Amino acid sequence: MKSKSVALLFALATSILGLTVGLLAADKAADKAAPKTATPLKKPTLKIDASPIGEVKGLVTSYADVLEAIRPAVVSVTSSKMVRQQVPEFLRQFGAQGREQKQSGLGSGVIISTDGFIITNNHVVEEADELKVFLNDDREFIAKVIGTDPKTDVAVIKIEAENLPAATLADSSKLRVGDVVFAIGNPLGVGQTVTMGIISATGRKVGILDEVGGYEDFIQTDAAINQGNSGGALIDARGRLVGINSAIISTSQGNIGIGFAIPINLASSIMHSLIDTGTVARGYMGVGTDPNPLTPDLAESFGLPKDTKGVVVTDLNPADGPAAKAGLKREDIITAIDGKAVASRDDLRMIVAQTAPGTKVTVKYYRDGKPQSAEITLGKLPDENAPTGELVSGVSVSPLTDDLRKELRIDDRVEGVVITEIATNSPYRETFPQGAVIEQLNRAPVTDLASAKRALRDGRNIALIFYRGVYRYVMFNTR
Incomplete structure (x- = not known):
């Protein structure tokens, strides 16, 4: 490019x-931006x-x-x-x-x-x-x-x-x-x-x-x-x-x-x-791998046939991630996931990302020249490109990443967007506590800023939030 x-x-x-x-009239722009009722x-x-x-038999003259x-x-x-x-x-x-x-x-x-x-x-x-x-x-x-x-x-x-x-x-x-x-x-x-x-x-x-x-x-x-x-x-x-x-x-x-x-x-x-x-929602294993494919010389140095295809594990990140919990180690050579061949880092990344978080997959690998297998329950890959921003006046939200879960001690079963900041002049300062997770808006599940905005209504709204280990409903009006 x-x-x-x-x-x-x-x-x-x-x-x-x-x-x-x-020139756009200000009231027309406001009308276009007004949230609609989500169904x-x-x-x-x-x-x-x-x-x-x-095979197509015979002569084809037209499709x-x-x-x-x-x-x-x-x-x-x-x-x-x-x-x-x-x-x-x-x-x-x-x-x-x-x-x-x-x-x-x-x-x-x-x-x-x-x-x-x-x-x-x-x-x-x-x-x-x-x-x-x-x-x-x-x-x-x-x-x-x-x-x-x-x-x-x-x-x-x-x-x-x-x-x-x-x-x-x-x-x-x-x-x-x-x-x-x-x-x-x-x-x-x-x-x-x-x-x-x-x-x-x-x-x-x-x-x-x-x-x-x-x-x-x-x-x-x-x-x-x-x-x-x-x-x-x-x-x-x-x-x-x-x-x-x-x-x-x-x-x-x-x-x-x-x-x-x-x-x-x-x-x-x-x-x-x-x-x-x-x-x-994309799965992740929590492994770092050599960016280069397994070469014949490298395969031989690991005690494998020269024609072996796979990727070498170079790191386990995080240390308590799915792969580490399943027992994988550095220098393991991953060759397949659920029967799909892994010949490069891109293969591994694509297969894992296309698999839903929480799915249990079978990973084939070599260790010390011997074939092994392990069942790994995939975690959820944080969306680094997920938008953050203002949901309602003065209330900023962010996707619920693994880091935020640890920081706020939020259980893995809780899903939604977390309130990261509330402005001092926000009319919703008494409605939402900072650090609360909005899991539903108007009974629609919330996963990111876009889905939250789609669920907002013009007027009265109801939100299901999780805060300090307790779920509760809060009512608020959009202005």
């Missing part, structure tokens, strides 16, 4: 369709076909029938946000402020349930003030964001509609290099477009998400992907969803046959977590 010769077009949806300049989300019913694509069912499930997504123009420093000293502008962007999305859940990219919806979804039948809907995950570039949005066309999901782990695929989206705003190619590679890690400490396991394809395809569908020859188009590498800011899609297995696991909790 930093190379002069290669531009990583991570933000495919940022094709600017035009700028509409105008429990009904989990989507998914259609899944996990069989491999197999029109295959694509006919899936095309209505691919939608266009437009985003808009207000940005303020920069003004010179000397003008700011006199109180001058830049004009606010409406900035628009274009992307795509895939309907994955008949009641309106849509998977797209995080960068399609990031920081948007308004999202609109356009269906193939020319219907238009306002969409709300259910949750986003910058670390995988996955987002889930929802429109209020019923009996929608929905994609059937395949098992992306069964994809093979050479499988025929189709990319569907709205490139450059020309309208829904289908392009054809093959799977060029799987398991690609290209550094696109390094800035957010992301998890990359991309499908690479030569099916033409351009700006506006972000969040669109990658389809197999049976018309099933195998990936969510996300990025390209190009020397010309256009397609040169190197595109990347998020495997649907990864995207759907993130989707379920976002729908259930509004955030993503």
Whole structure:
């Protein structure tokens, strides 16, 4: 992405369709920012076909029938946000402020349930003030964001509609290099477009998400992907969803046959977590490993065959973490987790992160040249990128990390956001004690600042808090 010769077009949806300049009325902005009543989300019913694509017998002259069912499930997504123009420093000293502008962007999305859940990219919806979804039948809907995950570039949005066309999901782990695929989206705003190619590679890690400490396991394809395809569908020859188009590498800011899609297995696991909790809970083992793969010479020095694949444990952090409790030690060589081969640090990180906290996994490893196994109950990885900030006037909250649990002596069974600061002039100073955990708002579970804000109502609210070992309900009004 930093190379002069290669531009990583991570933000495919940022094709600017035009700028509409105008001052926002303060009361209009306030209306838009007003919180809405939260209602429990009904989990989507998914259609899944996990069989491999197999061989297609006979001469294929058209894929029109295959694509006919899936095309209505691919939608266009437009985003808009207000940005303020920069003004010179000397003008700011006199109180001058830049004009606010409406900035628009274009992307795509895939309907994955008949009641309106849509998977797209995080960068399609990031920081948007308004999202609109356009269906193939020319219907238009306002969409709300259910949750986003910058670390995988996955987002889930929802429109209020019923009996929608929905994609059937395949098992992306069964994809093979050479499988025929189709990319569907709205490139450059020309309208829904289908392009054809093959799977060029799987398991690609290209550094696109390094800035957010992301998890990359991309499908690479030569099916033409351009700006506006972000969040669109990658389809197999049976018309099933195998990936969510996300990025390209190009020397010309256009397609040169190197595109990347998020495997649907990864995207759907993130989707379920976002729908259930509004955030993503990732497992962790508590091991540090050698960043380099196990070389033949290093394997031999540990008394193993030269062709052994695995990662060497170099540290156990924390000392009382899941791996340490299960008996792992430095110089153990991890080779598999729950039957999935571990050949690199990235393999280990991806497998563990995709497994829910509290899950018991079987870890295969070598110690002193002998094969061993251990059952490890994964802990919860703190979300370093989870937002902190003000929930209501003068009340700041933060995700409940392991460090905060220890500091405040909060039991592992307690979930929510912790009140880290209350301003002296806050109208809620007598309502909330600092150090209390807000576990529910208006009977909706709270996991981070975003889910807490979604649950807030305009007017009377009820919160379930945990403080000094006791649960209690508090009532408060938003102003």
